[in-house]
Amino acid sequence: MRASDKIVPIREQIAEKLRSDIISGDLAPDTKLNEQHLAARFGVSRGPIRDVLLQLTKEGLLVRKTNVGASVNKTLDPSMQQLMIDIRRRIEFHAARQLKGKLTEDDFEALEGMLNRFKESFEKEDYTDVTKADIDFHKYLVEKAGGEELVNLWYVVVLRMRMNYKRIDTPIAGVAEHRAIIDALRKGQTREAVAALRENIR
Amino acid sequence: MRASDKIVPIREQIAEKLRSDIISGDLAPDTKLNEQHLAARFGVSRGPIRDVLLQLTKEGLLVRKTNVGASVNKTLDPSMQQLMIDIRRRIEFHAARQLKGKLTEDDFEALEGMLNRFKESFEKEDYTDVTKADIDFHKYLVEKAGGEELVNLWYVVVLRMRMNYKRIDTPIAGVAEHRAIIDALRKGQTREAVAALRENIR
DNA sequence: TCATTGTAAATTGTTAACAGCTATTTTAGT
DNA sequence: ACTAAAATAGCTGTTAACAATTTACAATGA
Numbered sequence: 001m002r003a004s005d006k007i008v009p010i011r012e013q014i015a016e017k018l019r020s021d022i023i024s025g026d027l028a029p030d031t032k033l034n035e036q037h038l039a040a041r042f043g044v045s046r047g048p049i050r051d052v053l054l055q056l057t058k059e060g061l062l063v064r065k066t067n068v069g070a071s072v073n074k075t076l077d078p079s080m081q082q083l084m085i086d087i088r089r090r091i092e093f094h095a096a097r098q099l100k101g102k103l104t105e106d107d108f109e110a111l112e113g114m115l116n117r118f119k120e121s122f123e124k125e126d127y128t129d130v131t132k133a134d135i136d137f138h139k140y141l142v143e144k145a146g147g148e149e150l151v152n153l154w155y156v157v158v159l160r161m162r163m164n165y166k167r168i169d170t171p172i173a174g175v176a177e178h179r180a181i182i183d184a185l186r187k188g189q190t191r192e193a194v195a196a197l198r199e200n201i202r
Numbered sequence: 203m204r205a206s207d208k209i210v211p212i213r214e215q216i217a218e219k220l221r222s223d224i225i226s227g228d229l230a231p232d233t234k235l236n237e238q239h240l241a242a243r244f245g246v247s248r249g250p251i252r253d254v255l256l257q258l259t260k261e262g263l264l265v266r267k268t269n270v271g272a273s274v275n276k277t278l279d280p281s282m283q284q285l286m287i288d289i290r291r292r293i294e295f296h297a298a299r300q301l302k303g304k305l306t307e308d309d310f311e312a313l314e315g316m317l318n319r320f321k322e323s324f325e326k327e328d329y330t331d332v333t334k335a336d337i338d339f340h341k342y343l344v345e346k347a348g349g350e351e352l353v354n355l356w357y358v359v360v361l362r363m364r365m366n367y368k369r370i371d372t373p374i375a376g377v378a379e380h381r382a383i384i385d386a387l388r389k390g391q392t393r394e395a396v397a398a399l400r401e402n403i404r
Numbered sequence: 405t406c407a408t409t410g411t412a413a414a415t416t417g418t419t420a421a422c423a424g425c426t427a428t429t430t431t432a433g434t
Numbered sequence: 435a436c437t438a439a440a441a442t443a444g445c446t447g448t449t450a451a452c453a454a455t456t457t458a459c460a461a462t463g464a
Contacts, residue, residue, distance in 0.1 A: 009268050009447090010447095010448095011447090034414095034415075035415075035416070036414095036415075036416095044448080044449090045448060045449045045450070046416090046449085046450090047249075047447080047448055047449065047450095048447080048448070048449095050253070050416090050417090051252070051253075051256055051447095054253055054256050054257060055256060055260060058257060058260035058261070058354070059260070060351060060354060060355070066211055066416085066417090066455095067415080067416055067417075067454080067455050067456060068415085068416075068455090068456070068457095069415070069416065073351075079296075079300065080348060080351070080352065083292070083293070083296045083348075083352075086292055086296075087289055087292055087293070087355075090285070090288055090289055090292065091285070091289070094281075094285045094288075098281065146282060146285075149262060149275075149282070150282065150285075152260070152262060153262070153289075153358060153359070156355060156358075157355070211417090212417095212418095213417090236444095236445080237445080237446070238444095238445075238446095246418080246419090247418060247419045247420070248419085248420090248446090249417080249418055249419065249420095250417080250418070250419095252446090252447090268425090268446085268447090269424080269425050269426060269445080269446055269447075270425090270426070270427090270445085270446075271445070271446065
């Protein structure tokens with residue numbers, strides 16, 4: 001089975017679209033999400049929609065009140081934001097340490113590809129895709145180190161952090177920072193990789 | 203509305219029962235959870251059951267494969283376990299710092315009550331309830347400091363950690379450790395509270 | 405005028421039937 | 435006896451109808 005043959009459940013596609021809308025700010029905090037409207041919009045029944053709303057609630061992007069419904073969560077206050085940054089760093093530092101000597105040439109090729117996508121999207125001023133490429137880059141490392149389990153935990157933290165940033169906030173410096181991360185990992189320099197990650201995660 | 207009047211959705215009661223079964227080891231890793239059987243057991247249809255399975259999957263207690271079903275997740279390997287401990291400490295240290303000077307006499311009374319329940323359950327050798335009292339104690343602090351949002355993140359980490367322990371692993375030393383946490387918080391000694399928490403979380 | 409009660413519309417929660425997929429078993433062929 | 439294709443049983447995914455709850459609004463009375 002080729003990677004391109006991987007089928008993505010409808011539910012996951014809808015979740016991805018809604019996550020993107022929330023992170024990008026198209027759906028502002030306190031926006032109410034109506035199950036019927038969403039069902040009509042995506043051409044499915046309310047069942048899968050409810051699944052998605054439950055998932056995004058667990059991810060912290062939505063809040064749900066019984067018999068009332070789901071709405072977009074508020075942004076984090078500064079002290080919570082700092083805690084999220086701290087936790088995200090812990091996870092990615094852990095990943096960097098675990099990955100020492102474990103990355104193949106294929107892995108580095110994939111990382112280079114995502115860095116290129118980051119740079120190109122930035123030049124095209126497609127900041128939504130910049131954010132996605134950025135997240136994909138880090139996600140790749142976390143996935144490689146801790147599998148789906150660790151990604152799930154990490155993802156909650158990242159998404160919640162991202163809600164606090166305007167999309168245009170992703171700086172061009174990210175290219176050089178990601179470059180430094182790749183180079184350190186390639187040389188097996190764990191300390192340098194961790195330092196580069198600390199720079200990049202803020 | 204009094205606190206005792208709070209109604210708990212069926213879905214949440216079922217989730218609580220299953221979480222307890224998994225943490226206690228009654229449901230071993232790789233045990234398959236059949237939706238129809240669960241629906242029959244709890245006297246509801248498959249709808250709410252699916253909600254619960256989705257939630258527990260997001261919490262990391264279950265793993266789901268599309269068109270196949272949900273089964274109990276494996277325990278964490280040592281390196282992941284250490285990361286979880288690390289993250290849990292970060293969250294609870296954060297809580298202790300935030301709570302300095304914020305706790306009322308009612309709060310301390312509630313904490314004392316949970317500590318008593320911990321001790322009494324231990325004497326009765328009801329280790330399932332010991333675990334619950336332990337979790338409730340810490341949960342109270344996290345909730346007070348960071349609200350439902352922080353509890354959700356924290357809970358994932360705690361539940362996953364707990365899967366790695368046999369229920370009888372909770373030591374009697376926990377009583378003294380919790381005592382130290384309460385005392386430090388009462389005196390507003392943040393450093394001591396953090397130290398006591400570090401002792402207790404392992 | 406304001407508060408309260410009653411009613412209707414809208415929305416979420418739940419159920420049961422049906423569709424589609426997976427995995428096991430049966431069957432046919434060598 | 436062994437392999438592979440095909441039928442089958444069991445389960446999950448999806449749907450649409452129904453039930454229960456909330457919310458908004460209008461009617462009522464002090």
